[in-house]
Amino acid sequence: MTLLLQALINGLMTGALIAVPAIGFSAIFAVLRYPNFAIASYATIGAFAAWWANAVAGLPIIPALAIAFAVTGVVGVVAEETSLKRLRDNGALIVAIASIALNLVLENIVRFIFGNDMKGYDLPLARDLRFGELRIGPQQLQSLALSVVIMAAMFLFLRYTRFGKAMRAVADNPDLARLKGIDPARIAIVTVFLGAGLSGVGGVLIGLDTSIDPLTGYRVLLSVFAAAVLGGLGSIPGAVVGALALGIAEELALIAVPATYRTAVGFVAILIMLTFRPRGILGERAA
Amino acid sequence: MAQGDLAKDGLLAVDGVVAGYGAAEQILKGCSLRVGAGEIVSIIGPNGAGKSTLLKTIAGLVSAREGAIVLNGADVTGEGALGRARHGIGFVPQERNVFGAMTVAENLEISGFQEPGKMRERSEELYARYPMLAGKRRALARTLSGGQRQILAMAMGLMNAPALLLLDEPTAGLSPKAAEELFEAIVALNKGGLPILMVEQHALEALEISTRGYVLVSGRNSREGSGPALAADPEIRRLFLGG
Numbered sequence: 001m002t003l004l005l006q007a008l009i010n011g012l013m014t015g016a017l018i019a020v021p022a023i024g025f026s027a028i029f030a031v032l033r034y035p036n037f038a039i040a041s042y043a044t045i046g047a048f049a050a051w052w053a054n055a056v057a058g059l060p061i062i063p064a065l066a067i068a069f070a071v072t073g074v075v076g077v078v079a080e081e082t083s084l085k086r087l088r089d090n091g092a093l094i095v096a097i098a099s100i101a102l103n104l105v106l107e108n109i110v111r112f113i114f115g116n117d118m119k120g121y122d123l124p125l126a127r128d129l130r131f132g133e134l135r136i137g138p139q140q141l142q143s144l145a146l147s148v149v150i151m152a153a154m155f156l157f158l159r160y161t162r163f164g165k166a167m168r169a170v171a172d173n174p175d176l177a178r179l180k181g182i183d184p185a186r187i188a189i190v191t192v193f194l195g196a197g198l199s200g201v202g203g204v205l206i207g208l209d210t211s212i213d214p215l216t217g218y219r220v221l222l223s224v225f226a227a228a229v230l231g232g233l234g235s236i237p238g239a240v241v242g243a244l245a246l247g248i249a250e251e252l253a254l255i256a257v258p259a260t261y262r263t264a265v266g267f268v269a270i271l272i273m274l275t276f277r278p279r280g281i282l283g284e285r286a287a
Numbered sequence: 288m289a290q291g292d293l294a295k296d297g298l299l300a301v302d303g304v305v306a307g308y309g310a311a312e313q314i315l316k317g318c319s320l321r322v323g324a325g326e327i328v329s330i331i332g333p334n335g336a337g338k339s340t341l342l343k344t345i346a347g348l349v350s351a352r353e354g355a356i357v358l359n360g361a362d363v364t365g366e367g368a369l370g371r372a373r374h375g376i377g378f379v380p381q382e383r384n385v386f387g388a389m390t391v392a393e394n395l396e397i398s399g400f401q402e403p404g405k406m407r408e409r410s411e412e413l414y415a416r417y418p419m420l421a422g423k424r425r426a427l428a429r430t431l432s433g434g435q436r437q438i439l440a441m442a443m444g445l446m447n448a449p450a451l452l453l454l455d456e457p458t459a460g461l462s463p464k465a466a467e468e469l470f471e472a473i474v475a476l477n478k479g480g481l482p483i484l485m486v487e488q489h490a491l492e493a494l495e496i497s498t499r500g501y502v503l504v505s506g507r508n509s510r511e512g513s514g515p516a517l518a519a520d521p522e523i524r525r526l527f528l529g530g
Binding site: 162165166168169172173175176177178179180181182183 | 346348367368369372373377378380383384385386387388389393396397398400401403443446447
């Protein structure tokens with residue numbers, strides 16, 4: 001029973017971390033209608049930007065997160081405007097493939113600048129909190145709280161701000177949005193900034209839990225993609241639900257199978273969802 | 288109204304427009320029409336005549352390959368849908384004309400995106416004009432009935448205070464009672480001074496409330512005249528009105 005509860009807690013923690021970049025991935029998909037796999041490199045760039053701000057410049061982790069968000073958002077917009085945007089007319093598949101190539105380019109730029117070594121944030125060491133037999137790391141709790149705040153901020157932005165509503169309108173029906181005087185190109189830039197920025201923040205949160213290296217984003221790409229597919233591609237609440245479900249499934253699977261098979265859970269989740277419910281848990285149309 | 292007066296006073300002038308969807312496909316083969324200030328103008332014709340394509344071309348969703356579209360004296364032929372909306376063209380499409388995953392209130396708010404300062408005032412005006420919408424503010428648009436959705440779509444078309452409202456088959460799929468109510472709403476809007484250009488499947492009812500009408504056949508102008516005169520024309524009745 002303790003094992004099960006611990007797996008559930010760990011799953012929620014992992015899921016909450018994956019949810020942040022998954023929201024970014026889903027937001028970009030919802031508005032631009034293509035899966036942007038370069039979010040893996042955005043997560044890595046965010047992780048390194050925050051590492052520089054925290055470990056090199058000596059800033060606390062919250063301002064470092066804000067810097068990671070801004071840097072990655074700008075990188076995402078520049079990458080989109082200079083490379084991916086020109087391919088959009090050729091269809092989603094071409095842009096998706098190009099985003100994989102872009103991911104490799106950006107990942108290697110990070111490798112060139114920061115090297116291959118693992119790096120850690122400058123965080124105070126703290127003992128795990130104990131609740132009976134259950135153990136929770138204080139850093140995990142802080143990351144969970146940050147994830148929840150970021151998710152809440154994103155929901156408030158989408159629900160109550162003019163640009164948030166315009167993003168939802170463009171995601172729903174770009175032609176109708178254009179008829180209402182909303183410029184989908186402008187909304188696309190805002191969306192890519194937010195999506196890439198959230199991916200960067202996700203990279204930091206994942207790095208806070210362990211350490212970072214140029215493959216930090218790549219390692220979670222499958223989980224992020226699986227979370228978005230599980231929840232319903234393009235659905236932002238779906239990305240959160242998908243990430244939590246995947247996090248719990250991965251941790252529960254570890255009770256029965258060796259840790260090396262953990263990644264397989266994402267693949268299996270995608271296969272099951274695409275077979276039985278292609279639109280995902282909260283998706284409104286088949287992806 | 289004579290053609291010359293319309294050219295001088297007309298709000299919208301469409302001249303010899305050629306347009307279609309694919310590279311080779313030509314739906315409109317040289318259509319022309321005028322809409323004057325304060326008019327209701329209907330476009331009727333058989334299925335596949337290009338009526339909806341003509342409205343989409345005026346709204347900027349389909350590009351005109353030849354011809355000209357002039358609104359309030361400004362040539363908007365080269366503008367896309369966004370530019371036309373900013374010039375004052377409000378277009379209510381036949382299908383997918385509301386944001387289904389957003390509430391009624393959000394649909395209205397987002398339709399007033401161009402002038403956020405006037406959004407609240409215009410929403411309240413529209414709630415007063417269409418009390419049904421006020422009662423459904425928090426309902427998702429996709430949960431509305433067909434008639435309610437058309438009223439919402441029309442109200443969304445009014446949020447940017449358009450100079451001209453284009454309606455594509457506004458009564459399609461509605462019950463006779465809902466269609467009648469919608470025609471009443473269209474007449475009431477026009478009486479407030481808003482010019483309306485519409486394509487309508489209920490051709491007789493549309494012509495009866497129209498100042499003028501155009502008959503489109505195979506992407507070309509076939510006939511034009513006053514709405515009541517076209518509605519009473521035996522040949523038109525035989526061909527398009529089932530009478």
